[in-house]
Amino acid sequence: MESSGFAVAIMAAGKGTRLKSKRPKVLHEVGGRALLLHVIAAAETVAPAREIFCIIGHEADSVRAAVERTGVQFVLQAEQRGTGHAMQVLKAALELSGAPLPKHLLVLSGDVPLIRPETLAVLTQFHIAQNAAMTILTAVPPDPTGYGRIIRSGPDSPEVEAIVEQKSLRPDQLRTPEINSGIYCFETAALFSKLDQLSTDNAHGEYYLTDVAGLLVAAGQRVVAIKADGVEQVLGANTIAEMMHLDAAMRAESARRLMAAGVTIFRPETCVIDAEVEVGPDTVIEPFTQLLGATRIGSDCRIRSYSVIQNSTIADGVTIRNGCILDGAEVSSGAIIGPYSHLRPESRIGEGAHVGNFCETKKVTIGRGSKANHLTYLGDAVIGDGTNVGAGVITCNYDGVHKHVTRIGDGSFIGSDCTLVAPISVGSGAYVAAGSCITQNVPDDALALGRAHQVTKEGWAAKKRKRLD
Ligand code: UD1
Ligand code: CA
Numbered sequence: 001m002e003s004s005g006f007a008v009a010i011m012a013a014g015k016g017t018r019l020k021s022k023r024p025k026v027l028h029e030v031g032g033r034a035l036l037l038h039v040i041a042a043a044e045t046v047a048p049a050r051e052i053f054c055i056i057g058h059e060a061d062s063v064r065a066a067v068e069r070t071g072v073q074f075v076l077q078a079e080q081r082g083t084g085h086a087m088q089v090l091k092a093a094l095e096l097s098g099a100p101l102p103k104h105l106l107v108l109s110g111d112v113p114l115i116r117p118e119t120l121a122v123l124t125q126f127h128i129a130q131n132a133a134m135t136i137l138t139a140v141p142p143d144p145t146g147y148g149r150i151i152r153s154g155p156d157s158p159e160v161e162a163i164v165e166q167k168s169l170r171p172d173q174l175r176t177p178e179i180n181s182g183i184y185c186f187e188t189a190a191l192f193s194k195l196d197q198l199s200t201d202n203a204h205g206e207y208y209l210t211d212v213a214g215l216l217v218a219a220g221q222r223v224v225a226i227k228a229d230g231v232e233q234v235l236g237a238n239t240i241a242e243m244m245h246l247d248a249a250m251r252a253e254s255a256r257r258l259m260a261a262g263v264t265i266f267r268p269e270t271c272v273i274d275a276e277v278e279v280g281p282d283t284v285i286e287p288f289t290q291l292l293g294a295t296r297i298g299s300d301c302r303i304r305s306y307s308v309i310q311n312s313t314i315a316d317g318v319t320i321r322n323g324c325i326l327d328g329a330e331v332s333s334g335a336i337i338g339p340y341s342h343l344r345p346e347s348r349i350g351e352g353a354h355v356g357n358f359c360e361t362k363k364v365t366i367g368r369g370s371k372a373n374h375l376t377y378l379g380d381a382v383i384g385d386g387t388n389v390g391a392g393v394i395t396c397n398y399d400g401v402h403k404h405v406t407r408i409g410d411g412s413f414i415g416s417d418c419t420l421v422a423p424i425s426v427g428s429g430a431y432v433a434a435g436s437c438i439t440q441n442v443p444d445d446a447l448a449l450g451r452a453h454q455v456t457k458e459g460w461a462a463k464k465r466k467r468l469d
Helices: 035-043 060-070 083-097 118-130 188-197 213-220 241-261 460-468
Strands: 006-012 052-056 074-078 103-109 134-139 149-152 160-164 179-185 225-229 290-292 308-310 324-326 345-348 352-356 360-366 371-373 379-381 393-397 407-409 419-421 423-426
Touching: 006 035, 035 052, 035 060, 052 103, 052 241, 060 074, 074 083, 074 103, 083 134, 083 188, 083 213, 103 118, 103 188, 118 134, 118 225, 118 460, 134 213, 160 213, 160 225, 188 213, 213 352, 241 419, 419 423
Parallel strands: 006 052, 006 103, 052 074, 134 225, 290 308, 308 324, 345 360, 352 371, 360 379, 379 393, 379 407, 393 419, 407 423
Antiparallel strands: 103 179, 134 179, 149 160, 149 179
């Protein structure tokens, strides 16, 4: 990406005390993705990853590990002494690096995840156009409690006098409706010139970045504010309840996006759909469905209620009946899955194949038109086209130490309740009799029986009853 003259700082070092969670706040998820990853994705629309500085501190190692693949830079704020302190630490790190300072700095909060790229574009342009030392992104939410408030110079003025934190509001300021989103643009030199003047003389005993606004104004520099379009995108996530509010907003947005693209979703408010999920037109999604991670679903599918589909690829015209769990599975066109099937990672279901009631699959390829309709476990197996796997068939893939492969050819028939002890292969066109325990390979077109011969004793029961009488 072309440099826009902006570097980005993301404040992500805080503990998130109000969450009462072991996990650092910025790794909590909304819309199926960590808060910080949402923010990084937004930041990447403004600057390349090498000019995005993530300020980390609390659980720094796990935060770094979770987002490292994005290629952003990290700055360690070992002790978290407030958002102003986070900037002091960034300043020290940038000065130490000896690299030229970026002219402008966009500052994002790691816990404001719904921020939209278009809004950041408007904010950065406004900052430049206003020739401001500091530009604050704001909003007017239904309930401003808990947020820092914007004190403007006048009702219609873009200029700001100060940001006042909730706990420092004077009684006459309590009703100030406009909040600080925690997202700002700064002229880097102006910001850095004021950081030494911050104090911890406030309700939290922290260095507030928000105090920089008043300091700049006092020095005759221009501080302005611009309202974001809509409130949701600037809401912060300090508590689990706030986070779930953002999660619901994000899911609702995913459902709206899919419906706008021709997908029918009954009772969308009951469905959980992650932001990256793609679904083709004319697919119908029934209530209480979850579509998670990098799931891709084609057109003309029907996803019935209570199915949970994660990181899976489903082609066109597939039916997923009620109550299925798919994780890392690939389902080809026209296949029918369920009800109550569990397709685990690397399950590849062929065109028009059926995997039915209470079947579990793992690392398996099932060929075109093959069927395994009832109560079956198929793991580490390769099954050809047009093969029928009877009720209750089990691939015994595990010897207690290693996993072994079962191969079944095309057009074979595996009778009900067979166990196939791997490594094993059953050829094409072969039959395996019901109730067999198969331990030796079965050639093409053969019949294999692996069970005790039946003994029938005529009249035995009648005689026994007579004896007991
Ligand atoms: C902050 C603002 C408030 C604004 C609100 C918007 C301050 C003083 N207040 O309050 O005006 O309305 O955001 O959501 O800035 N962080 C660090 N290092 C620290 C402390 C915090 O990196 O030492 C990070 C946190 O991880 C978080 C972000 O900065 O991602 C904001 O910190 P938080 O404590 O949540 O600030 P708020 O109380 O929400
Ligand atoms: Ca916050």
